[in-house]
């Protein structure tokens with residue numbers, strides 16, 4: 001059957017040099033023309049092998065993905081890790097029908113601080129970006145301007161896939177659960193063209209191209225007929241995606257422009273295909289057609305994709321709960337500002353935590369972000385006498401759908417402390433029993449090194465103080481304080497010991 005393929009590839013290659021730029025202000029994909037030719041070759045091979053070996057039932061295949069989060073040289077402008085986690089969660093929902101799931105390679109991200117990559121990445125594809133490429137993962141570079149070499153097809157380029165480098169470049173603003181740019185570009189990675197293949201760079205305009213539409217598209221691909229009779233040799237070569245000539249304008253997900261195919265039959269495109277991404281469609285209505293799905297699987301099974309199918313099964317434990325923010329205690333003033341320990345409880349399934357700190361509760365200013373491996377982070381860069389908001393988002397290499405915790409809030413003190421999370425005043429302290437049965441008092445034992453004044457506070461998990469002692473004078477030695485059971489119904493509490501230089505916390509579970 002190879003004889004049928006060769007002419008199409010030749011037609012495409014010849015057409016690539018006739019593409020013209022457009023000036024309309026629409027949002028578009030940069031995967032087209034000469035750049036996309038090797039992708040079409042793979043598509044035709046996949047169609048051919050599908051013909052010989054129909055797709056069989058199969059287990060979930062896990063594909064490593066490496067997100068390159070690009071910032072300016074000074075580190076500003078970078079997409080937030082939270083957006084990337086949300087994006088990966090959505091991508092996995094999009095590819096679940098194919099039993100393909102993506103996971104963060106090595107459980108984390110790659111950071112590039114370089115204004116050239118961020119703003120004008122095309123000059124860096126053979127240097128910085130090639131050096132950064134992970135050769136055993138699907139690479140996604142997230143930059144400010146995703147316009148490909150040679151320019152986009154008009155308007156803002158949201159992203160593109162380049163077979164030459166076999167990677168995806170995405171515009172930072174397109175990284176979210178509501179965007180369809182990544183599932184679309186990943187579709188290109190798996191060899192799918194646009195349903196309007198041939199019209200990619202120059203959408204059908206009756207005033208320019210005539211009525212009915214010509215039999216040959218501006219890109220040199222035969223125009224697909226509305227009845228699908230030439231579907232195997234025209235348009236995207238995929239027979240369950242209807243004819244589409246990239247109709248300009250925002251049709252609000254329902255094209256009613258009345259275009260006529262070369263046989264003068266009304267064209268009715270499928271607006272909700274991921275590979276079409278017409279504006280105005282509902283996010284949850286986008287889909288890959290059944291044959292597109294088979295071709296994606298066929299592509300993943302091909303030798304060209306061996307490097308993204310290592311056979312590794314990522315950590316499977318689901319994250320079903322959110323951490324509790326333990327310290328600083330909600331709304332508390334920290335003993336000092338120069339060293340502040342943020343601490344939260346670990347949750348099952350999480351191997352990493354994204355920590356965000358900001359001066360505003362909507363995290364709208366220059367949010368500090370940290371990917372933390374444990375359950376605390378000591379900050380040494382906060383200002384004195386200032387209110388901060390913080391939140392934590394648990395994740396693991398594959399499970400990235402957890403939201404952030406509700407906000408915690410604290411105010412920094414004006415003094416300086418020499419350490420946090422520990423103090424020379426207290427040798428050790430404990431809360432017993434823990435867990436405790438409801439109805440039973442708990443005992444706080446403190447072994448102090450020297451005389452000091454302190455306060456014991458009990459808070460619930462949303463930071464409300466439910467019990468607080470008077471100022472306690474502790475001499476050197478052992479002390480025991482009883483917290484009456486009447487304050488403790490079933491649940492989780494934080495017992496805090498505040499001294500002049502630190503707040504120590506313990507988590508207590510009151511059960512049946």
Ligand SMILES: [Zn+2]
Nearest residue numbers: 029030031194
């Ligand atoms: Zn595209």
